[in-house]
Amino acid sequence: MSGMKVHTKINGDPVEFMCEADESLLDVLRNRLNLTGAKEGCSTGDCGACSVTVDGRLTCSCLVLGVEAEGHDIGTIEGMAEGEALHPLQKKFIEHAALQCGICTPGFLIAAKSLLDKNPDPTETEIRFGLAGNLCRCTGYDKIVRAVQDAAQEMRKTSAKASAKKAAPAKKRVAAAKSRTSQKKRA
Amino acid sequence: MPLDNPTNVKRKFDVVGSRPNRPDGIDKVTGRAKFGADASAPGQLVGRILRSPHAHARIKKIDTSKAEKLAGVKAVVTRADFPDHTDGDNALYDTMCNVMAREKAFYEGHAVAAVAATSASIARQALKLIKVDYEVLPHVTDVDEAMKPNAPLLHDDMFTDGVDPKPKKPSNIARRFEFGHGDVEEGFKQADIIVERSFKTEATHQGYIEPHAALASMSPDGSGELWCCTQGHYMVRDVCSRILGIDISRLRVTQSEIGGGFGGKTTVFIEPVALALSRKANRPVKVVMSREEVFKASGPTASTSIDIKIGVTKDGLITAADGTFRYQGGPFQGCSPAEFGGMSAFAQFHLENVRAVAYDVVANRPKTISYRAPGAPMANFAVESVIEELAHKLGMAPIDFRIKNAAREGTKSSYGPVYGPIGLGATLEAAKNHPHFKAPLGAHQGRGMAAGFWFNFGGQSCVSLNIPIDGSVTVSVGSPDIGGSRAAMCMMVAEELGIPYEQVRAIIADTSALGYNDVTDGSRTTFATGMACIMAARDAMKKLCQRAAATWGIPEEAVTWENGHAKPAGANAGNFAPLSLKEIAQASPGTGGPIAGHHEYSADGAGVSFATHICDVEVDKETGATKIVRYTVIQDAGKAVHPAYVEGQFQGGAVQGIGWALNEAYIYGKDGRLQNAGFLDYRIPVCSDLPMIDTQILEIPNPGHPYGVRGVGETSIVPPLAAIANAVAAATGVRFTELPMSPPVVLKGMDDAKAAGKSKAA
Numbered sequence: 039m040s041g042m043k044v045h046t047k048i049n050g051d052p053v054e055f056m057c058e059a060d061e062s063l064l065d066v067l068r069n070r071l072n073l074t075g076a077k078e079g080c081s082t083g084d085c086g087a088c089s090v091t092v093d094g095r096l097t098c099s100c101l102v103l104g105v106e107a108e109g110h111d112i113g114t115i116e117g118m119a120e121g122e123a124l125h126p127l128q129k130k131f132i133e134h135a136a137l138q139c140g141i142c143t144p145g146f147l148i149a150a151k152s153l154l155d156k157n158p159d160p161t162e163t164e165i166r167f168g169l170a171g172n173l174c175r176c177t178g179y180d181k182i183v184r185a186v187q188d189a190a191q192e193m194r195k196t197s198a199k200a201s202a203k204k205a206a207p208a209k210k211r212v213a214a215a216k217s218r219t220s221q222k223k224r225a
Numbered sequence: 226m227p228l229d230n231p232t233n234v235k236r237k238f239d240v241v242g243s244r245p246n247r248p249d250g251i252d253k254v255t256g257r258a259k260f261g262a263d264a265s266a267p268g269q270l271v272g273r274i275l276r277s278p279h280a281h282a283r284i285k286k287i288d289t290s291k292a293e294k295l296a297g298v299k300a301v302v303t304r305a306d307f308p309d310h311t312d313g314d315n316a317l318y319d320t321m322c323n324v325m326a327r328e329k330a331f332y333e334g335h336a337v338a339a340v341a342a343t344s345a346s347i348a349r350q351a352l353k354l355i356k357v358d359y360e361v362l363p364h365v366t367d368v369d370e371a372m373k374p375n376a377p378l379l380h381d382d383m384f385t386d387g388v389d390p391k392p393k394k395p396s397n398i399a400r401r402f403e404f405g406h407g408d409v410e411e412g413f414k415q416a417d418i419i420v421e422r423s424f425k426t427e428a429t430h431q432g433y434i435e436p437h438a439a440l441a442s443m444s445p446d447g448s449g450e451l452w453c454c455t456q457g458h459y460m461v462r463d464v465c466s467r468i469l470g471i472d473i474s475r476l477r478v479t480q481s482e483i484g485g486g487f488g489g490k491t492t493v494f495i496e497p498v499a500l501a502l503s504r505k506a507n508r509p510v511k512v513v514m515s516r517e518e519v520f521k522a523s524g525p526t527a528s529t530s531i532d533i534k535i536g537v538t539k540d541g542l543i544t545a546a547d548g549t550f551r552y553q554g555g556p557f558q559g560c561s562p563a564e565f566g567g568m569s570a571f572a573q574f575h576l577e578n579v580r581a582v583a584y585d586v587v588a589n590r591p592k593t594i595s596y597r598a599p600g601a602p603m604a605n606f607a608v609e610s611v612i613e614e615l616a617h618k619l620g621m622a623p624i625d626f627r628i629k630n631a632a633r634e635g636t637k638s639s640y641g642p643v644y645g646p647i648g649l650g651a652t653l654e655a656a657k658n659h660p661h662f663k664a665p666l667g668a669h670q671g672r673g674m675a676a677g678f679w680f681n682f683g684g685q686s687c688v689s690l691n692i693p694i695d696g697s698v699t700v701s702v703g704s705p706d707i708g709g710s711r712a713a714m715c716m717m718v719a720e721e722l723g724i725p726y727e728q729v730r731a732i733i734a735d736t737s738a739l740g741y742n743d744v745t746d747g748s749r750t751t752f753a754t755g756m757a758c759i760m761a762a763r764d765a766m767k768k769l770c771q772r773a774a775a776t777w778g779i780p781e782e783a784v785t786w787e788n789g790h791a792k793p794a795g796a797n798a799g800n801f802a803p804l805s806l807k808e809i810a811q812a813s814p815g816t817g818g819p820i821a822g823h824h825e826y827s828a829d830g831a832g833v834s835f836a837t838h839i840c841d842v843e844v845d846k847e848t849g850a851t852k853i854v855r856y857t858v859i860q861d862a863g864k865a866v867h868p869a870y871v872e873g874q875f876q877g878g879a880v881q882g883i884g885w886a887l888n889e890a891y892i893y894g895k896d897g898r899l900q901n902a903g904f905l906d907y908r909i910p911v912c913s914d915l916p917m918i919d920t921q922i923l924e925i926p927n928p929g930h931p932y933g934v935r936g937v938g939e940t941s942i943v944p945p946l947a948a949i950a951n952a953v954a955a956a957t958g959v960r961f962t963e964l965p966m967s968p969p970v971v972l973k974g975m976d977d978a979k980a981a982g983k984s985k986a987a
């Protein structure tokens with residue numbers, strides 16, 4: 039066949055594949071690499087069910103050719119959880135009943151993660167516009183927005199704790215130094 | 226069994242009413258869940274369908290010879306591959322004609338041939354090589370035009386049913402229905418105020434995000450397997466086998482996860498074609514619709530034309546209600562939901578004199594299929610718009626006018642039956658007391674409301690429940706889980722058996738594993754299949770008690786089941802330590818073998834459902850764009866098994882209604898071709914269009930269910946059309962009688978009203 043060889047990284051792993059010139063990245067992911075988490079809802083970039091990231095940027099994989107992925111880093115829903123540990127967004131989507139049929143869910147999760155990566159503390163309006171490229175026909179979006187709000191809050195708490203931990207030893211050092219200074223002064 | 230005495234309805238629950246995580250949640254957030262297009266088979270071919278470019282045409286000849294010769298093409302099918310096995314079943318014959326056109330193509334997108342090839346590009350090339358010789362015929366797509374005496378006829382042999390005497394001249398009116406009671410003419414004589422208005426609504430699509438997909442594999446021995454996304458795989462099995470002329474038991478259908486349906490996946494489109502291709506090619510064939518095909522060739526809902534006349538006395542009592550409902554349902558009879566439209570239109574009122582006449586009309590559009598509460602939203606839009614206008618004429622608050630005339634327990638409904646306990650009054654009162662109702666409005670804002678009704682359905686369900694030796698429980702159901710029903714099934718089984726929710730797993734079994742299950746429609750699954758789960762659990766419980774009785778050597782009747790344990794009762798109470806489900810299951814190999822519970826039946830007693838919606842809109846006077854600023858759904862659920870998913874049904878239905886009211890419409894050109902077959906031009910609501918959708922669940926128990934459950938899925942799409950139209954009227958002073966109320970329509974309406982006001986002043 040007249041395919042082309044393409045070299046990419048998918049969810050962190052090096053992946054090489056052969057594809058025809060007329061195949062979209064979505065076709066390649068689903069039909070050649072068996073990564074069927076990205077869905078085809080329209081193939082015209084209107085529904086967002088095929089959302090992936092290309093070098094960290096939110097992209098409709100139906101609008102990118104497979105050959106255009108050459109040399110790029112692709113992120114799909116299959117790479118979102120770390121082993122058994124779900125991403126906070128995945129957890130909150132389940133807890134908030136933010137999915138009914140679930141066909142749009144992978145796309146929403148990729149889009150929501152992409153939003154929170156850029157803006158960890160979005161307003162409701164920012165969430166609504168951040169997710170406006172993804173269609174959901176079941177939920178009316180209410181529970182999706184709430185799940186993203188809740189996940190964002192949890193992620194902020196976690197990162198605050200993490201930075202507090204990092205910062206803690208430094209603070210101690212400063213405190214110790216201060217106390218030394220005051221002792222000196224007293225002396 | 227449905228309980229005769231409502232006091233028997235259980236009202237104290239341990240599991241039901243809580244909000245556990247759904248069992249299929251992790252699969253769905255990790256991309257692991259397999260939907261229709263996610264399956265593949267070794268050696269599979271790509272199936273593609275050739276569709277008519279004409280709205281109406283006679284198919285004189287189909288030449289497939291060139292396509293067949295193309296390298297990589299393994300099968301081509303046309304009408305010649307679908308000999309008529311339908312045996313006088315008209316509905317089945319029409320379904321067959323719809324999946325593959327016979328004498329005529331009835332709409333743009335109608336399937337005329339299909340190919341199976343080794344790749345998508347070869348399949349595409351092959352379609353171009355098929356020569357179809359069409360004789361283009363005059364077409365009609367508008368419902369009122371289709372009813373005119375000189376309209377282009379779709380069928381020479383369609384003589385309106387339900388009219389006496391039966392007409393001698395054929396027409397596009399398939400059937401006339403009439404519902405009601407009393408004497409409307411007499412009722413209008415008693416009225417002080419009468420409002421009479423005409424309405425039109427355009428066709429809308431269910432808009433499920435997952436296109437139809439099927440993977441078919443037929444063997445030379447005539448047996449077959451089919452994987453597809455559907456709301457009812459038993460229906461798919463029966464319809465496909467009958468169309469293809471094979472024994473029903475030889476076709477095994479497995480349903481994939483389903484990416485939305487809303488009624489649109491309650492019939493077959495590509496499934497028989499995939500099977501026919503596979504039979505001819507002797508290889509598995511996968512057919513997946515494109516989004517354009519979904520819009521043009523699946524089953525949207527009807528477009529309508531409706532006249533409403535309602536009369537009231539000065540003190541606000543309705544004396545008569547009369548309506549004519551014309552529903553266009555595509556090219557075949559019995560497909561439009563005209564009957565449900567006519568039946569449901571006035572169902573929320575207590576009326577002495579009421580009449581609804583409904584017409585099922587054919588036209589050159591895709592064959593319609595159910596869309597969430599089929600037929601009711603359009604009728605409700607017309608009726609509740611007139612109700613609002615009457616209230617204003619009376620100088621009465623619309624909410625009080627509705628409360629005064631509301632149907633209640635004992636009301637003879639407009640479609641016949643007398644209501645048992647119903648929740649309409651409660652939803653109206655709750656609306657009146659809701660903070661939303663009293664909240665101040667901003668500039669250019671208006672508030673509207675509407676109340677709506679849906680019948681709900683029971684139907685056939687068959688459930689098997691198995692308890693392996695570790696005491697975990699698997700419940701196999703045949704109702705596709707379209708929005709979280711597996712969780713509800715597990716909850717009801719856990720509730721009955723008195724065990725934790727996590728101990729129960731629900732799976733959707735394929736068609737070879739269980740008896741027939743009706744499609745997931747009519748808001749039936751949590752009600753009917755859920756009740757079968759409860760009964761199967763009770764059946765298993767009885768067997769668990771038998772095993773305990775045998776172990777203890779006491780009579781069966783002397784054992785009761787409490788909190789997940791068999792306990793000796795009566796004279797034996799306290800004589801033996803209770804046995805847990807796990808202990809009985811562990812011992813089962815030695816006490817009589819596996820323990821299972823079953824239930825199969827056809828459920829009656831689905832309680833009717835009512836909802837009241839309140840909506841605030843803001844209309845941009847410059848552009849005519851309407852923004853929903855606040856929305857509240859109040860609905861009776863009987864008993865909410867998993868309240869989060871009940872809220873989800875309320876919210877999802879409301880938002881589909883918002884799309885229908887404001888933007889969504891099938892737009893046809895003069896050539897009879899659909900001009901907006903894509904999500905860019907057929908605009909469903911997106912996240913940034915909407916506010917949060919507030920919900921209030923009321924629980925007026927349905928006496929027909931052991932827990933009081935009513936179906937909740939459909940009612941929520943009924944009131945939004947009218948609620949929004951009433952809110953837009955309040956915001957602009959203009960009443961819109963046609964949907965959708967898209968920005969150009971609203972802008973023109975406001976401009977026309979302004980011009981009319983000026984000319985009046987002059």
